[in-house]
Amino acid sequence: MKKAFLIKYGEIALKGKNRYMFENILMDQIRHRIEALGVFKVQKEQGRIFVEPHSDYEEQEVLDAIKEVFGIAYICPVVVIERGDFEEIKTTVTDFVKQQYPTQDFTFKVEARRAVKSYPVTSMEICREVGAHLLNVYPELKVDVHNPEVRIWIEVRDRTYIYSKMIKGLGGMPVGSNGRAMLLLSGGIDSPVAGYMIAKRGVAIDAVYFHSHPYTSERAKQKVIDLARIISRKTGPIRLHIVPFTEIQLAIYEQCPHEQLTIIMRRVMMTIAEAHAKYLKALALVTGESIGQVASQTIHSLVATNAVCTMPVFRPLIGFDKQEIVDISEKIDAYETSILPYEDCCTVFVAKHPVTKPKLEAIEKSEKNLKDIDSMIKKAIEDTEVIKIKPGQ
């Protein structure tokens, strides 16, 4: 029996004339993910993508890799036969059931689809006949058309596909189908989740991290690199920008009111992130902010931070509770790394009572005290280290 993978996509199917573009990007994404696992032919087939192995491969490995691709609704490991005569379909299904299930004593239902209407047997007839045949061969089986334990699908297309497992994909849109954005990545729980969510809508992601040596350790930096690597399994390659931030942070600390430090710091971070974003032709910034989570994320603080940005800032977690964010973080395997206890630059100089309702005029006035801030920002941008992070490293 010849095995392959049938991939069903979700939202792309709703697209109009440009659907082919989305399909092509999705196929490219799938090809990238599995190229190291064997030789595969990836092709479109009437609203499906079909991955056909041309070498040895490990099924679970391939499934795991394809599962990481955004834009996929379901992945089905299938058995393929030439469209063939109906008898061949019956015997193949019989063998398939024997191979997939150690004991044949479950309830089942056959679901058929005849995409090629010229095929002489209708889908109703296929269901009925194949079902009857299975009952004949395996007398312990029972039909249950409402709540079967096993559904056996038969799709008659250019060739015939038989499968009984549908593995849920991540949904969303294939990365690269929707431009590029710059993620402000800290070492925490929220920002990797935010990056994941924007990438899920097809946006390619690069990232910027603010490093305050010696106030943050090499381990904190390594943690951010690890987090970028974790999300890159789904988002694809990330160019991680590591911005030296100590000088700016210390200047703010010395020259501005202490309770405003975090807000002013975040405004400078946004400015630097935007400069790097523009250089990479990214169209938006992404942050992990959520209203009211901390002092710098009250609606007033967000307004004050946002005021320096000329690009749109996407905040996909804005209405999420912490636990909801943690749940996604665990789902994408980032949580364990996110909670490692190395200080990140946000926690070093935190005031005991930071402002929660900053006034933009007051913040702007305080910033005027910052001597040479423009040249410090310029220097931080120039001295930024860029690490290329590829999935699977």
Add this chain to the structure above:
Amino acid sequence: MNLYFDHAATTPLCNEALKAMQRMLQIDYGNPSSLHAKGLDAENEVNKARNYIAKLLGVKEKAIYFTSGGTESNNLCIQGVARAYHRSGKHIITSKIEHASVGETFTFLENQGFEVTRLPVDHTGQVSLDVLRRAIRPDTTMVSIMHVNNELGTIQDIQSIGKIIKEVNPNTLFHVDGVQGFGKFNLQLKQCQVDMYSASGHKIYGPKGVGFAYIDENIKIIPLQYGGSQQKGVRPGTENVAGIVGMYEAAKQMMLTNEERYSRLIELKAYFVERLVEELPDWYVNSRYSTGVFDKEIASPYIVNIRSKSIKGEVLLHSLEDDKIAVSTGSACSSKKLNVSHVLKAIGLSDEESDKSIRISFTHSQSKEDVDCLIDALKKNDKIFGRFVKK
């Protein structure tokens, strides 16, 4: 790192150990339990190491068990004895400044229903003998007190402690965590009435992943793991032959140069402390100074713990990295956690003071010039970062 001041965390392997280990890994690679000659050769090497270590500590060689290091040795002695003697009593005593592998083992036993007394220490880190005397009860089965503290370098008076324990309750067993002391300070275990002792290879220029426990032959012990009959079943599993031989060679090297090394280190630490006190007014020494008299010593010259008025220990540590200098904040095993040192807390430092402390640990091959570099780097970083005080 060009200047490594973290020898209490670990040391590089000495050449003698490396050479011996290579031989044991590639030529005399036999399993000591094998019946053939190759096995016998390996067994003989292990016995040679056991014999040497036993002589060094003044105990019988059959009481030495090789383990994977200090943590395992501490666990084996403490858990093994507490569980074997729980019918005689469920009261056990330790101090507030022990390494986590002792402290956490006591916490585990506490959760298992043992009653634990944790003795306080004075501002130098020494356990009060009177407090100890009053703490021992008829149902006290064990006292575990470390020889040399890993964060402060404080040395406990093991001989007096042993004497007091046995005076009050001759049935109470005495365990000493000797990880920072073995190979550096002479400690005759029988004479000091120590019943159990733990040590590690990599603190004395031996390999990591090997250590030993001394457990007096009359002590019942419940092993941590079960398996073959190696080491009388107390510590089953094929012996780490290369590691054991490496540790043995390293210990031999330490003994060859002990006195010379010691006087050199006294001088080095004194020089460091002197310059620090004179030239860095915002710095304090947490450790006790050395007196320079070997047997009266209550502070190890290998370790000095200092604190700044303003700079967080971790910030200073990372800024010293730029000068290619390695120091430590507390014990290396726990510096990943951002908590306050329980040792510095025990000698009366506040959480903030503890957070601003670093540990410098020397080695004999370092010179006054190396100390000069360290002092200069401290001065430089003190100037840069000292003005950014937490508001």
